[in-house]
Amino acid sequence: MTSGRRRLLLAGAGAGAVSLLRPVAHAQTLLSPPDELAALVKAYTQGAVVLPGKVKLDISPLVDNGNSVPITISVASPMSATDYVKSIAMFNEKNPQRDVIRVLLGPRSGKASVSTRIRLANSQKLIAVAQLSDGTWWSHTVDVLVTLAACIDI
Amino acid sequence: MSAVESTVSGAGRRRFLKGSAAAAGSLVVSFHIPFVRDAEAQGVAAAPEVNAWVVVQPDDTVIIRIARSEMGQGSLTGLAQLCAEELECNWAKVRTEYPTPGQNLARNRVWGNFSTGGSRGIRESNEYVRKGGATARMMLLQAAADEWKVPVAECTVADSVITHAGSQRTTSYGKVAAAASKLTAPTEVKLKDPKDWKLIGKRLARLDTVDKTTGKLVYGMDLKMPGMVNAAIRRCEVFGGKLKSYDEKVALKRKGVKKVLKVGDDAVAVVADTWWRAKTALDAMPIEWDLGPNAKASTASFAEVLKEGLSAKEAVVGNQSGDAAAAIAAAPRKVEAVYTYPHQNHACMEVMNATARWTPERCEVWTPTQNGEAAHAATAEAAGLPPAQCEVYKLHLGGGFGRRGAVHDWVRQAVEIAKQMPGTPVKLIWSREEDMAHGSYHPITHCKMTAGLDNDGNVTAFAMRISGQSILAGVAPQAIQNGKDPVVFQGLNPPGPESSLGYAFPAVMIDHAMRNPHVPPGFWRGVNLNHNAIYMECFIDEIAHETKQDPLALRRKLLANAPKYLAVLNAVADKAGYGTPAPAGVYRGLAVTHGFGSYVAACAEISVSADGALKIHRIVAATDPGYAVNPQQIEAQIEGSFVYGLGAALFQECTVKDGKIEQTNFHNYRPLRMAEMPVVEPIVMPSGGFWGGVGEPTIAVAAPAVLNAIFAATGKRIRNLPVGDQSLKKA
Numbered sequence: 001m002t003s004g005r006r007r008l009l010l011a012g013a014g015a016g017a018v019s020l021l022r023p024v025a026h027a028q029t030l031l032s033p034p035d036e037l038a039a040l041v042k043a044y045t046q047g048a049v050v051l052p053g054k055v056k057l058d059i060s061p062l063v064d065n066g067n068s069v070p071i072t073i074s075v076a077s078p079m080s081a082t083d084y085v086k087s088i089a090m091f092n093e094k095n096p097q098r099d100v101i102r103v104l105l106g107p108r109s110g111k112a113s114v115s116t117r118i119r120l121a122n123s124q125k126l127i128a129v130a131q132l133s134d135g136t137w138w139s140h141t142v143d144v145l146v147t148l149a150a151c152i153d154i
Numbered sequence: 155m156s157a158v159e160s161t162v163s164g165a166g167r168r169r170f171l172k173g174s175a176a177a178a179g180s181l182v183v184s185f186h187i188p189f190v191r192d193a194e195a196q197g198v199a200a201a202p203e204v205n206a207w208v209v210v211q212p213d214d215t216v217i218i219r220i221a222r223s224e225m226g227q228g229s230l231t232g233l234a235q236l237c238a239e240e241l242e243c244n245w246a247k248v249r250t251e252y253p254t255p256g257q258n259l260a261r262n263r264v265w266g267n268f269s270t271g272g273s274r275g276i277r278e279s280n281e282y283v284r285k286g287g288a289t290a291r292m293m294l295l296q297a298a299a300d301e302w303k304v305p306v307a308e309c310t311v312a313d314s315v316i317t318h319a320g321s322q323r324t325t326s327y328g329k330v331a332a333a334a335s336k337l338t339a340p341t342e343v344k345l346k347d348p349k350d351w352k353l354i355g356k357r358l359a360r361l362d363t364v365d366k367t368t369g370k371l372v373y374g375m376d377l378k379m380p381g382m383v384n385a386a387i388r389r390c391e392v393f394g395g396k397l398k399s400y401d402e403k404v405a406l407k408r409k410g411v412k413k414v415l416k417v418g419d420d421a422v423a424v425v426a427d428t429w430w431r432a433k434t435a436l437d438a439m440p441i442e443w444d445l446g447p448n449a450k451a452s453t454a455s456f457a458e459v460l461k462e463g464l465s466a467k468e469a470v471v472g473n474q475s476g477d478a479a480a481a482i483a484a485a486p487r488k489v490e491a492v493y494t495y496p497h498q499n500h501a502c503m504e505v506m507n508a509t510a511r512w513t514p515e516r517c518e519v520w521t522p523t524q525n526g527e528a529a530h531a532a533t534a535e536a537a538g539l540p541p542a543q544c545e546v547y548k549l550h551l552g553g554g555f556g557r558r559g560a561v562h563d564w565v566r567q568a569v570e571i572a573k574q575m576p577g578t579p580v581k582l583i584w585s586r587e588e589d590m591a592h593g594s595y596h597p598i599t600h601c602k603m604t605a606g607l608d609n610d611g612n613v614t615a616f617a618m619r620i621s622g623q624s625i626l627a628g629v630a631p632q633a634i635q636n637g638k639d640p641v642v643f644q645g646l647n648p649p650g651p652e653s654s655l656g657y658a659f660p661a662v663m664i665d666h667a668m669r670n671p672h673v674p675p676g677f678w679r680g681v682n683l684n685h686n687a688i689y690m691e692c693f694i695d696e697i698a699h700e701t702k703q704d705p706l707a708l709r710r711k712l713l714a715n716a717p718k719y720l721a722v723l724n725a726v727a728d729k730a731g732y733g734t735p736a737p738a739g740v741y742r743g744l745a746v747t748h749g750f751g752s753y754v755a756a757c758a759e760i761s762v763s764a765d766g767a768l769k770i771h772r773i774v775a776a777t778d779p780g781y782a783v784n785p786q787q788i789e790a791q792i793e794g795s796f797v798y799g800l801g802a803a804l805f806q807e808c809t810v811k812d813g814k815i816e817q818t819n820f821h822n823y824r825p826l827r828m829a830e831m832p833v834v835e836p837i838v839m840p841s842g843g844f845w846g847g848v849g850e851p852t853i854a855v856a857a858p859a860v861l862n863a864i865f866a867a868t869g870k871r872i873r874n875l876p877v878g879d880q881s882l883k884k885a
Contacts, residue, residue: 066630
């Protein structure tokens, strides 16, 4: 747990307390992925516009042990010859390896859903992105709280 | 009280609450879940919250929400003081309550972190807790100003009474709270200058003392619910072993036994109408275990592994400056010593326990925990339900010490049992023996230290190799950074605000060879600072002895540029009368360190009789925590640190034979007894400008101060903890 994270938590909680009656503003700040995460996505999509929606990143918002966390990324798609998901990827904000998974799909994949388990080093933002056969890019950003050990004092 | 009881679990729970209120006289604060707006159903007038932190009732009672857990350390009162300081409310009418982790999740973590460990309860949350109070104050004042149609700047408040001097009108928080709750919270919040604090820094009585003293407070073990059953559990005593088979017929034919259940792959539980019937049936039931690969492990085998680590080539550096190896090689004289520290159990007075109720739609858990959010996450994972369909109700802890923070194994077990009995509340209580066999133990370490000395006895270099367990590798391996567990170096880090080495050596090399025996390590009050401070502080004494210097004088020399360390050291030396003759037969020992953000020192006065019996007469202990929210409570923490720390230093060791812990109860794992407890004279000396913790740092100076005094008395250097039955007869 770095002091940066501590500051983030303090700032986040402080802001939360004050902005309780301003949920819209608060939600907006949470929806903006940090610059670094945005840069990873941008590199992957080669700068294409990525809109929120269509993709679902299913992961518990609260994780007791970050060692092995189940995730499922899915897109509601008929996966037909003309309408399918071409690729799915996921990036994270604070793991040593930011590039978690990249999957190429085609009509014969049957369904656009991948499941695996990942390790989460810390509480952080995760973003799943997918490209459809029409070339559009879609994403889903999720905040995960890893309830790390209590007495860490570095 | 505006807070109404939880309705999440339906009418049954409400009846239970009312029933137990009648039985026990009243309810504990922990049971009040404040956010449910069904006052009608409760027959209680629910007051709206002014903001997440503050609820004001019409009679001016102020309820302050406390996210961190109370386990005896007093944060409940200290955090309330922080909030009330800015709120400017009447302290006599302050009450507290816990928000639930489920509500925190649902409300975007409005209360921040629930984790109560690392002595962080106050130091990490003080700013946003104070802001919570300040924000509520501003809204309450605004509501009064709006009502009077006067500028808010003309209104003042003291003790919950708002005054407009110009029109000589007054009102109170209780009267304007409903209007205030409808206002938009201000975004610009200015906190008081510390010089203007009125409540922070006051020796206020704890808010939980009366309920604890009268027995009104309900602890997890005492919890009762209609239709509740009781579970006793046994997990394979060899860590990593599995459950092979059990003969449930033996248990099932006993009176009161309802079920025998497999729990996970390594435990079996008996569920009965009473806990004792469950426990005795479990004891009577034949169980076979697959002991796994650790069945032959022993403390002696761990020692071999750790000993090898002391000279291993590969190690991870925690603090390095200059070329210590070269300086030591070139030194005309050296001091060298090897120390060891054992596994220890937290041995909380209240054993692990949780009550769980599971249905396919919802899972609820009532448990004492140091981290409600972690308990919530563990509940959801074990229940197989999303966190939004789970809830944890925190209860005050009968001791935590780190055991109830990082690993919620008992919560998982309770949920797994409840899951096999849908709809039935199940209370799981570990036996003391189970608690001793399944701790998350103080890590075991060995340490080799070498100091290079010049011809004048000055230290030219200091090298320290720690070999042993990493807590993070055990509980959160994902937090290991490039093979380094940074927590290992508590108290030994380069200069910084957290846990730094204060001594200035011309060259330093401190590294760690990670060696992880199979016994699960955990955060034990004081964590790695405990053994690190023993190693460092006893070794400083060894250097002083070798170079014929007074231990205080040597410390002062090496801390010349570390004024905060020096200040606490000098404070204990002055108060203890160091440098003046001690009573006949009494000897003094010193220790100083920095941990959890605070600077601490101790001076112990002890005597050793001719037959080697140790008597600790007096401890003087100083703490500089930056800001002291409640000095009386800090003093209590300092005193308590010696109860816990001296018991550990003198008696406590968990030894392993055939892969399992040998100690089973307090007869062979004993704490300090009343008659052995010295007088403790605490010095709370906040120097301002930073927020340090107080629950843990003082533990770390308990052992080395006494060990150094033992050396002064006997010439015997105790290098292997605990003191145990090592002879203290004069050398």
